[in-house]
Amino acid sequence: MKKNKTVSEKIWQFFCSVKLTVTTLVLLALTSMIGTIILQNGSQSEYVRLYGESFYKIIKVFTFDDMYHAWWFLGLIIILCINLVVCSIERLSTTWKIIFPKKIKFNATRFRKQKNLETFTIKKELATLSSSYENFLLKTIGKVIKEETLDSIILYAEKGRWTRIGVYVVHSSILLLLIGALIGMVFGFKASLNLDEGKTSDTAVIAKSRESVNLGFSIKCNKFDVKFYDTGAPEEFKSNLTIIENGKVSFTKDILVNHPLRYKGINIFQSSYGTAAPDSAHVDIVKLSDKSVTHLSIKIGEEINLPNDMGLFKLEGFLPHFDFRGHNLGEAFIGRITPKDGQSFQIGIPVKFPTFDKMRKGNFAFIVKEFEKKYYTGLQITKDPGVWYVYAGFILMIIGCWITFFMSHESYFIEIQKKQGKTLRVCFSATTNRNQQSLKLKIKKYVVKLKGKQ
Amino acid sequence: MDSSLSLSLATFIYALASIFYIGSFSFKKNTLAKIGFIVLIIGFLFNTGGIILRWIESYQIGYGHAPFANMYESLVFFSWTVAVLYIFVEFKYKESIIGVFASPIVFLAIAYASLSPDISSKITPLIPALKSNWLIAHVIACFLGYAGFAVAFGFSIMYFAKPQNPETKSIFAKLPSWDIIDELTYQMVVFGFLFLTIGIITGAVWANSAWGKYWSWDPKETWSLITWFVYAIFMHLRMMKGWQGRKLALVSIIGFLAVMFTYFGVNFLLSGLHSYG
Numbered sequence: 001m002k003k004n005k006t007v008s009e010k011i012w013q014f015f016c017s018v019k020l021t022v023t024t025l026v027l028l029a030l031t032s033m034i035g036t037i038i039l040q041n042g043s044q045s046e047y048v049r050l051y052g053e054s055f056y057k058i059i060k061v062f063t064f065d066d067m068y069h070a071w072w073f074l075g076l077i078i079i080l081c082i083n084l085v086v087c088s089i090e091r092l093s094t095t096w097k098i099i100f101p102k103k104i105k106f107n108a109t110r111f112r113k114q115k116n117l118e119t120f121t122i123k124k125e126l127a128t129l130s131s132s133y134e135n136f137l138l139k140t141i142g143k144v145i146k147e148e149t150l151d152s153i154i155l156y157a158e159k160g161r162w163t164r165i166g167v168y169v170v171h172s173s174i175l176l177l178l179i180g181a182l183i184g185m186v187f188g189f190k191a192s193l194n195l196d197e198g199k200t201s202d203t204a205v206i207a208k209s210r211e212s213v214n215l216g217f218s219i220k221c222n223k224f225d226v227k228f229y230d231t232g233a234p235e236e237f238k239s240n241l242t243i244i245e246n247g248k249v250s251f252t253k254d255i256l257v258n259h260p261l262r263y264k265g266i267n268i269f270q271s272s273y274g275t276a277a278p279d280s281a282h283v284d285i286v287k288l289s290d291k292s293v294t295h296l297s298i299k300i301g302e303e304i305n306l307p308n309d310m311g312l313f314k315l316e317g318f319l320p321h322f323d324f325r326g327h328n329l330g331e332a333f334i335g336r337i338t339p340k341d342g343q344s345f346q347i348g349i350p351v352k353f354p355t356f357d358k359m360r361k362g363n364f365a366f367i368v369k370e371f372e373k374k375y376y377t378g379l380q381i382t383k384d385p386g387v388w389y390v391y392a393g394f395i396l397m398i399i400g401c402w403i404t405f406f407m408s409h410e411s412y413f414i415e416i417q418k419k420q421g422k423t424l425r426v427c428f429s430a431t432t433n434r435n436q437q438s439l440k441l442k443i444k445k446y447v448v449k450l451k452g453k454q
Numbered sequence: 455m456d457s458s459l460s461l462s463l464a465t466f467i468y469a470l471a472s473i474f475y476i477g478s479f480s481f482k483k484n485t486l487a488k489i490g491f492i493v494l495i496i497g498f499l500f501n502t503g504g505i506i507l508r509w510i511e512s513y514q515i516g517y518g519h520a521p522f523a524n525m526y527e528s529l530v531f532f533s534w535t536v537a538v539l540y541i542f543v544e545f546k547y548k549e550s551i552i553g554v555f556a557s558p559i560v561f562l563a564i565a566y567a568s569l570s571p572d573i574s575s576k577i578t579p580l581i582p583a584l585k586s587n588w589l590i591a592h593v594i595a596c597f598l599g600y601a602g603f604a605v606a607f608g609f610s611i612m613y614f615a616k617p618q619n620p621e622t623k624s625i626f627a628k629l630p631s632w633d634i635i636d637e638l639t640y641q642m643v644v645f646g647f648l649f650l651t652i653g654i655i656t657g658a659v660w661a662n663s664a665w666g667k668y669w670s671w672d673p674k675e676t677w678s679l680i681t682w683f684v685y686a687i688f689m690h691l692r693m694m695k696g697w698q699g700r701k702l703a704l705v706s707i708i709g710f711l712a713v714m715f716t717y718f719g720v721n722f723l724l725s726g727l728h729s730y731g
Binding site: 025 | 517546547578581582583585586634637638641644645647648651652655658659662663664665666667668669671673676679680683684686687690691694695712720724
């Protein structure tokens with residue numbers, strides 16, 4: 001090593017340390033907690049209400065309100081990536097020769113010094129025993145290397161040398177899925193679209209920026225259905241959608257939660273639903289003086305004459321959640337009465353409370369008898385061209401972890417020495433790069449077999 | 455027999471198994487641990503039976519789903535995975551006394567499920583978001599991961615229970631050698647790590663097919679990632695920095711605290727997509 005390192009060497013050294021890996025991982029683990037405690041992507045008023053004005057300023061400075069996309073958090077991920085690449089290159093340059101050697105060599109002294117060395121004697125011909133052991137190693141381990149001297153034979157076999165590559169597979173899988181995530185961030189979007197039954201739309205609103213995005217085709221919601229359990233919880237909801245492209249119907253499909261529609265790189269998911277404004281309502285108009293009832297079907301926006309020519313009534317609209325003095329009275333219609341001689345005023349007609357309008361003590365009480373219930377479907381619309389890189393990363397990560405954790409490079413060593421007479425002394429030991437304990441158990445098992453080969 | 459009876463029996467038998475293991479540990483009698491192991495297996499059979507019966511009962515009620523849909527069911531399954539993993543370890547390594555650190559976890563999880571007033575054992579219908587084939591794969595993978603970490607945690611406790619000096623004649627002297635404890639702890643962490651990884655991945659793939667986003671920094675996701683980071687640190691410290699013994703056991707204990715927070719803390723303290731368990 002040179003004493004005076006250049007700047008680039010220093011940088012390389014910095015990124016090649018495991019200390020940096022551990023530090024970065026600790027920082028990532030600790031900072032990730034922040035986002036699970038502080039509300040993410042909320043509005044300014046929410047933050048001020050929850051945490052107060054001064055803390056809100058701190059939140060803004062460090063982008064804690066969207067911390068997983070904050071510059072410092074992405075910075076940590078980038079440091080981890082560089083660290084991972086530099087470390088892998090550094091180590092792979094030395095392990096490459098171990099993983100792919102020109103010729104497999106072994107160190108006999110190292111095996112003789114192994115803790116797991118087992119020794120036993122057998123009365124047999126050297127040649128026959130050696131060939132039977134050679135056969136055993138070939139069958140259970142792999143190719144055998146044989147070294148012969150006058151009065152001894154050494155047999156060596158190994159397996160799983162390639163598994164030393166496992167950890168690099170895991171590391172590259174992390175890079176692959178981060179690349180996928182980056183592609184998704186740059187070229188993808190996540191938007192939502194609430195579509196009334198019967199309506200068509202070709203634009204959705206991006207969740208984060210509130211900008212609208214053109215999909216390149218139109219979606220029509222033909223029908224929406226929701227089923228409930230006895231408990232009242234929703235069991236299943238589905239939308240029947242038609243895709244219309246260039247004014248022509250492309251196809252029609254049902255989508256359910258967990259069963260999205262994918263078209264031209266755009267995914268359409270069933271995410272929520274709600275009550276949409278109906279077209280019309282059947283209304284009873286009760287004249288309170290003589291209790292006479294007039295039954296009418298009124299369209300939204302339509303203005304009708306009240307009975308006995310006592311003014312006008314207009315059905316102005318529909319509210320899914322009617323708020324009356326801070327109470328949610330549920331679905332309600334909004335109407336406007338214009339008396340013959342006087343100022344017009346607005347009334348609310350909650351569907352579930354038929355006596356509500358009577359309490360106003362006007363000339364007429366309005367009751368909504370029924371209306372055709374219409375839903376809107378809440379669609380989540382996403383595009384993510386990076387997802388396939390992420391999935392490839394996932395598969396590679398599982399394979400890599402499996403290789404790294406459950407497979408190992410095991411080398412087995414048998415030395416047979418001639419002793420007095422026909423006695424042979426057998427030494428058996430093995431090495432592995434991981435899971436010593438399991439190797440010990442294997443050696444015990446194999447020794448029984450080797451002793452049995454008389 | 456119905457599922458609740460079978461699971462109650464399992465709880466009781468697991469308690470018995472724990473008592474046998476603790477007894478064997480306290481009185482240095484290996485025979486008691488051997489009996490404890492058999493009792494544990496019997497408890498495990500009732501646990502298995504209970505899960506299968508509950509699955510069948512859910513079909514009879516008309517809901518028809520795998521018993522992985524709420525906190526009660528997840529705890530019962532957690533006990534099951536820890537039990538199956540520990541039974542495997544004892545079979546393979548023939549070290550029975552270490553059960554004293556694993557069997558109480560099995561018992562406590564299922565006992566908590568049955569006794570806690572906050573946890574309802576009613577079979578509930580499945581919300582639409584959970585109706586997916588990914589549910590089973592995701593839950594099994596995550597819980598195998600949790601189980602690996604739980605057993606590793608139990609073994610890590612040994613580092614603080616067993617005297618460092620092997621000459622010491624104390625009640626802990628019967629415990630296996632440091633080599634074996636070290637290896638076992640590591641094996642359990644590795645097992646947990648692989649399955650946590652698979653659990654996170656299946657969850658991500660599922661989220662992508664249900665909501666169109668494989669990662670949305672939901673508290674459960676984030677905490678599982680934090681847990682993943684902690685165990686990644688564990689492995690780098692062990693393999694690259696040569697950490698071992700109490701220092702490393704401490705990391706494994708911290709990791710298990712992260713697991714516990716991912717499992718319970720997120721559900722009880724934070725809100726998100728995983729409110730069901």
